[in-house]
Amino acid sequence: MPRLITAFSNPIVKQVGKLREKKHRRREGLFIAEGLRILTEARQQGYIPEILFFSADVSHPLLDELVAETEAAGGDVIETNADILHKLSGKDNPQTLLGVYPAFDTSLDRIDRSQAPLWIVAQALRDPGNLGTILRTGDAVGAGGLILVDDCVDPFSVEAVRASMGALFTQRIATCAWDAFLGWLRAGDGSLIGTSLDATQDYQQPRYTAPAFVLVGNEAQGLPAAYEAECDILVKIPMLGKADSLNAAVATAVMAYEVINQWRR
Amino acid sequence: MPRLITAFSNPIVKQVGKLREKKHRRREGLFIAEGLRILTEARQQGYIPEILFFSADVSHPLLDELVAETEAAGGDVIETNADILHKLSGKDNPQTLLGVYPAFDTSLDRIDRSQAPLWIVAQALRDPGNLGTILRTGDAVGAGGLILVDDCVDPFSVEAVRASMGALFTQRIATCAWDAFLGWLRAGDGSLIGTSLDATQDYQQPRYTAPAFVLVGNEAQGLPAAYEAECDILVKIPMLGKADSLNAAVATAVMAYEVINQWRR
Structure with missing residues (x-):
């Protein structure tokens, strides 16, 4: 009772x-x-x-x-x-x-990349609403989970859980340092896809293959240059207005939907 | 001094x-x-x-x-x-x-639809962060502005201005009731594009034409059925996971990028 x-x-x-x-x-x-x-x-x-x-x-x-x-x-x-x-x-x-x-175990070795064609990787994400929204988008695009690299906001914060709308429970979550992630990534299949203002290639140009790891950077700084250099594919999302960037959760969604749209064809 | x-x-x-x-x-x-x-x-x-x-x-x-x-x-x-x-x-x-x-004048008659191929319309939006993020996305996709229908959160709130990252100043903003919007819309060119869980058509299926009005509904309820019925095109964004919806700002961006991607080809 x-x-x-x-x-x-x-x-x-x-x-x-x-x-x-x-x-x-x-x-x-x-x-x-x-x-x-x-x-x-x-x-x-x-x-x-x-x-x-x-x-x-x-x-x-x-x-x-x-x-x-x-x-x-x-x-x-x-x-x-x-x-x-x-x-x-x-x-x-x-x-x-x-x-x-x-709280869940968020060690990287609990991620089995063969379980999903798409994974989202966020670096130094600071806003819990963005983190939760990215989890929610990850669920929607059939991603396996979210790998949090470097010093990200806590995925178990009340705001992140709330914004995830339950996707916290459907997506795998890992937290690790960049070097550990890179070592793990290169020990198996998969291409790392980053978005950058400096990229020359439009995000609709490459043909994406699974497992795809979509990498999103910090809200204010974007990805560090050294991290961009490690990407297998570096693309830009078109920006037709005055601003030079999208909200991090929005950019992740636009990129992730392009990847799955190619696979849906 | x-x-x-x-x-x-x-x-x-x-x-x-x-x-x-x-x-x-x-x-x-x-x-x-x-x-x-x-x-x-x-x-x-x-x-x-x-x-x-x-x-x-x-x-x-x-x-x-x-x-x-x-x-x-x-x-x-x-x-x-x-x-x-x-x-x-x-x-x-x-x-x-x-x-x-x-504060700006937000009357609907200040919107000149011929000034942009794309406009975003939000209905009963409640979260200021979503509102600001939609403005920021609007700027990025070359939208002319954001039309706020029914009882939306104040676009001039500190949180909305902050999330817009300056797009508040580059996008036109109007606030009005649904009936007023519909009267205004039908007095000129333009198709109203809504997303719905019940739609049978995938969002990549229709060919979108300008001026396109992308309509997004309230965060919790989505669009009222009567509003969906007024849409010229009703589509669904694929949801591959457990959840049945995206964050409102994310859904707006995924839809708006599809529209402009068609026009970029």
């Missing part, structure tokens, strides 16, 4: 509230995901929360199933209210349920 | 700080843009700030030009510090300069 907790001073409320900070996520090995849609996606992928908070004034058959499965798995099911959910999520209009999950 | 203001209690600091709220922007008819890159883009488009704040510890020839032009235009140039800029922008790492601009 769910237990009722509505006090801000409750230790479990305090503990979960701290998971909005990276250092606490690291220490506890836990992260937060919110909303029926995302938690249902997680469940379909086999992820059951260790702790499930839900608002008492909501009823939905999918929520009942989540509650039952969380209890069956030995998880802690907590009935609460909108004020507590607001405190836990940091959102003005919080979702009516929130799950706490163990 | 710039005047020095470093007190939070200064009336102009208080006044500009309030512009982060929509009701104050509306009342004052002013909005905030930040950073040398965006303010320089604005200047190139002929927009000079009424008030220019800059941090004393920065020097750049483009800043000198901005200061000179703002003073020449009768604007108020204020030297300040990072604490004040943090307060005004709401950002932990604020830009070193910040301009206050008069």
